[in-house]
Amino acid sequence: MSATAFDAIIIGSGQAGNPLATALAEAGRHVALIEENRLGGSCINYGCSPTKTLLATAERLHQLRTAATVAAPEPPGAAQLKVDLAAAVERKDAVISKMRKGIRASLTQTHDITLLEGHATFTGPHALHVTLANGRTKDITAPLIFINTGTHAAIPDISGLADAGYLTTTQLLDLKELPEHLIILGGGYIGLEFSQMFRRFGSHVTIVEAAPQLLEREDDDVCRSLQAALGQEGIEFVMGARAHNVSRSPSGNITVSVTSSTGERRLRGSHLLVATGRQPNSNKLGLGFAGVKTDDKGYILVDNNLRTNVRGVYALGDIHPGPQFTHLAYDDFRVVRDALLHGRKRSARERPLPYVVFTDPPLARIGLSEGQAQEQKIPYRVATMPVSSIGRAQHTGEKQGFWKVLVGNDDRLLGATLLGPEAGEVMAVIEVAMAGRLKYQQLQDMIFAHPTWAEGLNNVFRDLKRVGK
Missing domain, CATH: 3.30.390.30 (FAD/NAD-linked reductase, C-terminal dimerisation domain)
Structure with missing residues (x-):
């Protein structure tokens, strides 16, 4: 069977891929958009949108509990108030479902975009083999290919972790029963947001961080102040500690053994969240068949204009090295759009980097x-x-x-x-x-x-x- 030719192929429907597909189609290009999982990429499905939706629930609970601080009547039982986690997740799912439907409608009803739901692998510099969700396959080609496949949770090499079981942030977002005691490996912005969320939901929360301070990019005084604020809400911090063993008891409780400058410590909880970083979704793309180069972590190397070493192949969003934020991924789209469609080149490295950690x-x-x-x-x-x-x-x-x-x-x-x-x-x-x-x-x-x-x-x-x- 001969390959179907397109003007452009986009692998991944994240915050760079979707708008780029629309822009290219509106400019008269015949576009194929390939998505293996859910439309919308990480931000909509397991990143910003679901997390911030649940954080809004946590904030509302906190406001009810602390109403007396502004001389408002305290609702009966407010101090013991816990989340109805199943209802909160149901609300989150409804918000996300509406977003996904909007994306699908935009991509499939308005523009000259062929949506292929399945997994793509390179068979050459400008050729892809797509295994569709229905089991069929399709070979496609294009002079322009844009890789926007994002990342997944990085799982540390800790003895017993795989056997004991753990949660990633994606899984935690769908949990219907409130953890009694949530242990979080990682004191980055993801771990901090989830720590306060579940503390306000009613869980006991302990953060284990290998570094001596939170948030490696920030100044010491900032980290100390944020840690103090979260500590006032009852979040426990075990800093400068490396987890070296995880086990689960017959009753289901988790034990995390850590080593720090003060010695050995065993932390016991009901659930364990791994939030120790991300890894690029590049190892199953067949990049070697295209000749696309990556760094030692698997991130696709790009120049200032987001071009890989292969002519006509670009990498957008979290799949290339650098800070991983939705707003930067969207700006990757603008960098490429302006260069290809408007003749305006702008460096992706010479741009501001605003970001927010959505703690309280x-x-x-x-x-x-x-x-x-x-x-x-x-x-x-x-x-x-x-x-x-x-x-x-x-x-x-x-x-x-x-x-x-x-x-x-x-x-x-x-x-x-x-x-x-x-x-x-x-x-x-x-x-x-x-x-x-x-x-x-x-x-x-x-x-x-x-x-x-x-x-x-x-x-x-x-x-x-x-x-x-």
């Missing part, structure tokens, strides 16, 4: 941290301000956290780290100021509506201190 208080950052500025030997001035000094904090009672801003010798912003309510929204204001190359005085003197969180930008630069020359 949330943590947001744009630009350089203080540690990064020191590593790069960039002179800067720094100012910090406690969230409690902002007028809006007095009104709401949300006073945890602080803001930190870095300013260069030219009075322009180098970066900001915000730990506090609505941190992501305020960070967006700072990002726009950085994009417009505004000087910090323009934010300091800007008229913000009173009383808003952004109004804190009038005061945060007040006590800038010089570091470096």
